[in-house]
Amino acid sequence: MSIKKIKKHSCVTCVNRCFIKEISDTQILQAISEKKEITFYEKKQQILSEGNPVHSILFIYSGKVKEYKKGIASKQQIVRFSNQGDILGHRGINSNIVPISATALEDTVICSIPRQEVLNLLQNDFNLIYKLLMFFADELNNSEVRERNMAHMTVPEKIADTILYLKKVYGIDKNNFLNIDLSRKDIAYYAGTTKEQVSKTLSDFKNDGIIDLDVKSIQIIHEQMLKNMTVLHSKMAF
Amino acid sequence: MSIKKIKKHSCVTCVNRCFIKEISDTQILQAISEKKEITFYEKKQQILSEGNPVHSILFIYSGKVKEYKKGIASKQQIVRFSNQGDILGHRGINSNIVPISATALEDTVICSIPRQEVLNLLQNDFNLIYKLLMFFADELNNSEVRERNMAHMTVPEKIADTILYLKKVYGIDKNNFLNIDLSRKDIAYYAGTTKEQVSKTLSDFKNDGIIDLDVKSIQIIHEQMLKNMTVLHSKMAF
DNA sequence: CGGCATCTTGATTTACCTCAACCCGTGTGG
DNA sequence: CCACACGGGTTGAGGTAAATCAAGATGCCG
Numbered sequence: 001m002s003i004k005k006i007k008k009h010s011c012v013t014c015v016n017r018c019f020i021k022e023i024s025d026t027q028i029l030q031a032i033s034e035k036k037e038i039t040f041y042e043k044k045q046q047i048l049s050e051g052n053p054v055h056s057i058l059f060i061y062s063g064k065v066k067e068y069k070k071g072i073a074s075k076q077q078i079v080r081f082s083n084q085g086d087i088l089g090h091r092g093i094n095s096n097i098v099p100i101s102a103t104a105l106e107d108t109v110i111c112s113i114p115r116q117e118v119l120n121l122l123q124n125d126f127n128l129i130y131k132l133l134m135f136f137a138d139e140l141n142n143s144e145v146r147e148r149n150m151a152h153m154t155v156p157e158k159i160a161d162t163i164l165y166l167k168k169v170y171g172i173d174k175n176n177f178l179n180i181d182l183s184r185k186d187i188a189y190y191a192g193t194t195k196e197q198v199s200k201t202l203s204d205f206k207n208d209g210i211i212d213l214d215v216k217s218i219q220i221i222h223e224q225m226l227k228n229m230t231v232l233h234s235k236m237a238f
Numbered sequence: 239m240s241i242k243k244i245k246k247h248s249c250v251t252c253v254n255r256c257f258i259k260e261i262s263d264t265q266i267l268q269a270i271s272e273k274k275e276i277t278f279y280e281k282k283q284q285i286l287s288e289g290n291p292v293h294s295i296l297f298i299y300s301g302k303v304k305e306y307k308k309g310i311a312s313k314q315q316i317v318r319f320s321n322q323g324d325i326l327g328h329r330g331i332n333s334n335i336v337p338i339s340a341t342a343l344e345d346t347v348i349c350s351i352p353r354q355e356v357l358n359l360l361q362n363d364f365n366l367i368y369k370l371l372m373f374f375a376d377e378l379n380n381s382e383v384r385e386r387n388m389a390h391m392t393v394p395e396k397i398a399d400t401i402l403y404l405k406k407v408y409g410i411d412k413n414n415f416l417n418i419d420l421s422r423k424d425i426a427y428y429a430g431t432t433k434e435q436v437s438k439t440l441s442d443f444k445n446d447g448i449i450d451l452d453v454k455s456i457q458i459i460h461e462q463m464l465k466n467m468t469v470l471h472s473k474m475a476f
Numbered sequence: 477c478g479g480c481a482t483c484t485t486g487a488t489t490t491a492c493c494t495c496a497a498c499c500c501g502t503g504t505g506g
Numbered sequence: 507c508c509a510c511a512c513g514g515g516t517t518g519a520g521g522t523a524a525a526t527c528a529a530g531a532t533g534c535c536g
Contacts, residue, residue: 069386077386091382094375100382122368129367130360136374137332143381144329144338148307148315150388151430155524184483192389194525199484215533393492422515432493437516 008038009061011111016085018059020113022131023121032121036113041104047088048102054092056112060084063108064170064180067100068189078190079143081105081169081180090132093118105180150192153230158191159201160229163211163218165190176220246276247299249349254323256297258351260369261359270359274351279342285326286340292330294350298322301346302408302418305338306427316428317381319343319407319418328374331356343418388430391468396429397439398467401449401456403428414458 011018011033012026023029038061041047047058050070062084068076079100082088092098093115122129149161163178170180184195184202191198202218205211210226212219220226249256249271250264261267276299279285285296288308300322306314317338320326330336331353360367387399401416408418422433422440429436440456443449448464450457458464 069382071386071390075390077389079382079385091375091379094372094379099379122371123364126361126364126367129364129371133360133367133371133374134332136371136378137329140374140378140381141329141332141337143378143385144307144317146385147317147381147388148309150385151315152309152313183481195483196485196526197524199482203484421513433515434494434517435492437514438518441516 008034008036011036014061016059016061018085018111019087019132019135020059020121022128023125024127028121028125032113032117035117036111039110039112041108041110043104043106043108045104045108046101047104047108047110048098048100050098050101052098053096054089054098054115056114057090057093057118058088059111059113060086060088061109061111063110064105065102065108066105066186066190067102069100076101076189077192078186079146081166081190083169087135090136105182105186155191155193155197156201156204157229158193159187159198159205160226162187162191163220164223164226164230166218167220167223172220177214178218178220181217246272246274249274252299254297254299256323256349257325257370257373258297258359260366261363262365266359266363270351270355273355274349277348277350279346279348281342281344281346283342283346284339285342285346285348286336286338288336288339290336291334292327292336292353294352295328295331295356296326297349297351298324298326299347299349301348302343303340303346304343304424304428305340307338314339314427315430316424317384319404319428321407325373328370343420343424387468393429393431393435394439394442395467396431397425397436397443398464400425400429401458402461402464402468404456405458405461410458415452416456416458419455 010030011020012030014021020032021029023032037056041063047065048067060082064084065082065086065088066078067080067082067088068078071077082102088102088110089098089100091100122132149158153161166178166180166182170178172178184198188195188198202211202213206213208225210222212221248268249258250268252259258270259267261270275294279301285303286305298320302322303320303324303326304316305318305320305326306316309315320340326340326348327336327338329338360370387396391399404416404418404420408416410416422436426433426436440449440451444451446463448460450459
């Protein structure tokens, strides 16, 4: 379990669609590229820890990550799963403290750019700060939807919603298997329930022919049935 | 129940601390001030409705507002209570659709600035867009905290949290009464529970000497006990 | 091969939602 | 002016979804 710094590559030639690639001036991009640091994290290693100081804004060069808040009695609330090209720790842009923890779900390579460098970039590039603003507006909206879902959905509904979310973030392979293997615990921590409920509900879904389970991986059979479950049959609130 | 347009005042001389007052150039502020529209809403009138097109960014000139998402079977999930000087509908800045509904909790005067005008302003004022970005980062963090709270807290904990939140937003008078009268239903819709549970829990709190109830208004007696309840006794999650 | 972690499934408990009755204050109409 | 209807609020009695507890099964790593 060691954090290894590895050789730098240039953002200019990188194939990832990181937010930082919104910079259109190649020279500026190259300059920032030279200021970044690249770090390797093994599966299960902690990348960010709630309450620690923020030094950098992070991007996932490769790998998969969960972001979570600490909850009651060693429970977590996972607020986001992230994939290659995604930004991490951005919520800390407004403070000296990271408000969130992050852990590698598989071996992961992280690019980190000093926070002050990012702030300088934002100051000189309207397009960049504008895109970031819009990204935050989207994230805020997503989070508010989840606020409601946590409060109103039943366990099966929350798990159906989680499966669809994982498909959105990590995609599926040609056989409709989710491109991510999570423990029941992590699924529970995102859905806002317990590992036992996840296990039971996934079994139910399997019996109902909605999904299939192969070892740990989830195969989506009837996506529409999952979607139907996540529609809150709102009678139009006043 | 009529929506009345009322006489314009200038943002330059307005005492509210709206986000728009971050504009330091008085002439620009005056110019935008002349483009705004002022609307009066009676108590219980709807200001924004989820799914409708966004035309403007709104500010509360006076009054109090709840913002909510529609939930199951006519239930709402209130995501924010807002007060004089607060911004409304900002989540829609990135889309043509408002993702949220808003209703006046008491008679309210709203200033609305056309969305395109705000976008123009942002483009030409780094300080303004920067402040907005930081505001969004804070809001996102708040929302993620609530995501966790909805999933992990018990009903009494959620209600204690709600009381403290209402104090933060609306303040208390010299006798420690919250400066807001909400129905049990609205408290429930924010806390993520039912009106009956709110009623029972408030009675319990009263019996325990934590709060007192006068007609509808809540008086905070032991704020520390409320705070203690909202601390998730985390054993440090991994 | 043994030991540890995760998963599954069933049994039990519990927190909370729902339902229902009753109270109170306000408004409305005969 | 009183009757009564109505919307909130309170309180208690069930019912139920989901958390917890517990025991096996399965899989993985040294």
